[in-house]
Amino acid sequence: MIKMMLSCKDISEVASLAIDETLPWRKRMGMHLHLFICKHCRTYVSQIGFIHRALHHRSDELVHMGLVERTLSVEAKEKIREKLEQQKG
Numbered sequence: 013m014i015k016m017m018l019s020c021k022d023i024s025e026v027a028s029l030a031i032d033e034t035l036p037w038r039k040r041m042g043m044h045l046h047l048f049i050c051k052h053c054r055t056y057v058s059q060i061g062f063i064h065r066a067l068h069h070r071s072d073e074l075v076h077m078g079l080v081e082r083t084l085s086v087e088a089k090e091k092i093r094e095k096l097e098q099q100k101g
């Protein structure tokens with residue numbers, strides 16, 4: 013369990029891979045464990061993750077994980093909503 017845990021530095025490195033879904037499950041698990049205890053990384057990952065997904069895929073998964081609701085400010089959500097609206101239009 014301890015060995016699977018990633019550091020904050022690791023998170024910044026693997027976050028974009030995790031979002032692109034190219035991260036091996038073991039690292040992905042380590043990332044989730046770290047996010048569970050580290051608010052800073054949770055915010056970081058949820059913000060880049062949500063924006064990435066909003067623009068390229070679906071945002072459902074992150075919302076499911078509870079990351080977005082807990083960490084994104086109302087203002088940030090509004091901005092993302094605007095982006096999505098622009099893309100649709």
Ligand SMILES: [Zn+2]
Binds near residue numbers: 050
């Ligand atoms: Zn961290």
